[in-house]
Amino acid sequence: MAKQHVTAVINGEETEFLCETQQTMLDVLRDVIGLTGSKEGCASGDCGACSVIVDGRLVCSCLMLGVEAEGKTITTIEGVADGETLHPVQQKFLEHAALQCGFCTPGLIVAAKALLDENPNPTETEARYWLAGNLCRCTGYDKVIRAVMDAAAVMRGEAAR
């Protein structure tokens, strides 16, 4: 079957691509467009390493088809920072040493950004449940949660960047 032509806004940029109908958005990002920041940890929606934001909603890109991106606005890890300025979540991940191997980190940061976009003042429990779809095997989540809570305070203007 012929490839499908898809137009979407990816990280603020109108992007056209061709994909097979059965290709996942994750495969499109990684293998067609070359945005390899989103990771494949399971391809079944269980690990969250491929998390992206689609029209404001947190999605596992391995569970979405590339053709479903038509007309959508998508933010991947590559689009979280504003040029040279890191997003507060990224900055706090660095300061809190909230990453070890760094493989789950893109997904965690995208998911945390989506949380704070929706709920600027989460409780620790809310943050833990929101991020329960993002597996991290290295950190035990302690520093991840601290980084997210600290980033939230920064975004509310209650803590230093």
Added chain:
Amino acid sequence: MNYVASDLKVVGTRPVRPDGVDKVTGRAVFAADTRAAGMLWGKIKRSPHAHARILSIDTSKAAALPGVKAVVTAADFPDIPSEEAFVGEGPMNFRDLALNVMARSKALYEGHAIAAVAATTQEIADRALELIDVQYEVLPFVIDVEAAMAPDAPILHDDLFTAGVNPKAEKPSNIAKVVTFKKGDVEAGFKDAEVVVEGRYTTQPVHQAYIEPHACLASYQPDGQVSIHASSQGHFMVRAYTAKLLGMDMANIRVNPAEIGGGFGGKTLIYLEPVAVALSKKAGRPVKIQMTREEVFRGSGPTSGATVEVKIGAKKDGTIVAAQQVLKYQAGAFPGSPIGPGCMCGFAMYDLPNVDVVGYDVVSNRPKVAAYRAPGAPITSFAVESAIDDLARKLGMDPLTLREKNAAKNGTKTHYGPVHQNIGFTAVLDAVKAHPHWKTPVKDGQGRGLAVGFWFNIGGESTATVHVNEDGSVTVATGSPDIGGSRASMGMMVAEVLGIDVARVKATVADTASIGFTHLTGGSRVTFATGMAATQAAEKVVDDLKKRAAATWEIPVEAVEWKDGKAYPAGSNAGAFEPLDLAALALKAARTGGPIVAEVSVNAQGAGAGFGAHICDVSVDKETGHVTIERYTAVQDVGRAIHPSYVEGQIQGGAAQGIGWALNEEYIYNAKGQMENPGFLDYRVPVASDVPMIEAVLVEVPNPRHPFGVRGVGEVPIVPPMAAIGNAIKSATGVRMPDLPMSPPKVRAALDAAG
């Protein structure tokens, strides 16, 4: 030089790691992120049977599929002889590894690699796998360790005879090895005992469950040179194994260390690289292979499941007089479970007069086990630390007091031989006693558990290079893959020695052609051994810089001192000269002897053993059997924390893995010997909402054998959690849970049985 007593400016601070921005922005390149022009996708066909003879493999239909560029089976690899390998972490035989990478005459577990294809797309490769026709003679199989030891068990290997028994074994067996350790007279010890506790414990195999599946990109050139990008804990290990399995010269293989997305021991051996190289050679194009999560579960890792019997006898005052253990560890399809450390670590925390330990290394029809964080120790410690808790209850003694009374100290001779030296166990127990968590009364309805753990830590071979760049900034290269922040600690140690801002130092991991041999990242060795090499290389650079300053000033080198990143004349007799900093010296390099660089290779000895103690509070839902970890504190002797945040991270991560091992993780097999839960939905690793904050308490008892006092920190923290949680459940409910995981159905059943 030794800096243990020095006033340190960089070591002990918490700078941002050099690879941090790459990792929070998605730029970091892991093996699966690599590409090459003309790249093909490799896929592996795996056995659906737990045990089967391979009668024939017909690859003709697969090879004929348009887009398929190569198909390989075991016939494409040399049939290498049995030979012990000292390449990875723990014992390995090259032939076993070769047979694990590609089955030759028998499939020994469901998921065992049988054949592989390379095709232009992943989809074509998948279709090609289905077209490979394998004829099997299905054989009886055995999964469980004790069933595999039975006299009538199906035998996996006709040429496997039990080692370590007298008289010599005459019949093949699934028991690969029997290990024994004896100290004193255990029978006399038990006769002397006034209180005895006994228990039989079982643990399940658990997967390392790194989030990054195994992946590599290999390119074979017509002149026989190979380039590999691999995610591994040791690119020199990848090179050594690949060369051996393919009969190639190491000089023809260059392995580039991609970023590694977690390993925990599971990436200390290889699965894919020789296959990718063989496919690339046949196809004449680069080949990338990446496992699916399902393949990771069916075909790689895990660590052993085990049965452990333990018996401990004590006097009424709590003095332990006899200790005995029988351990049966699953090795998976090939020998090599961590039974040795299993036999050593259980009782290593205690000063015991009479000990008798017997261990069995047992093969069965499951994936070959791989190292997992303190290999073997968590299993044995789950049994021993549960029994010690029972002993404390029987004696009516506080569990911390009982451990203090019997704790190993400097000079204690272990039951496996060595004498403990420079250990910090007493300091760890003191820190537990003083900690608010231990002093706070247990909340109503909750239970508290304590358990301790030990790991040897290792040193070994490492190489590091320190370059002073032309502008005076500094590059450090080592041969150690960075699995949890080691580039940060390397840069910090070098900055400390050079006396400069850590931001001026960047550490990298060099490929196998660009740095001297370095043993893999495992055994908690990198900050210790590679850190020692980096420190010594920086010291050589300082010596060199002093010589260059002396030459510039035309004074003796003894009259130059190095301080805060600058050469100074030492005192007024040396002369009045403006200090020379790194940039000034680098600028003159061409006139003072050329490039400023030092490489140091070490075979580091004196890795300090590590001890930890974990305190855990739980509540147990009596309706569902669900256990909630309410509070968790992990105390550990870390020697000297170079970057405290990453040391804490090791402890927190290790504890969380232990929590998963304790409460949820297990392999579920069906009646055909096939794994039924090869995914993260059904193989349940802890998620953020499963765990509380984990307080890591760093106790610093410096290791005098390292310039900064470092001892390994990564492995100890996974040793105590299972028993700490089990002991907490016992406190909360009165029920002892001897079988892992302590999952809701099992806890509920145990509560029901106890009435």
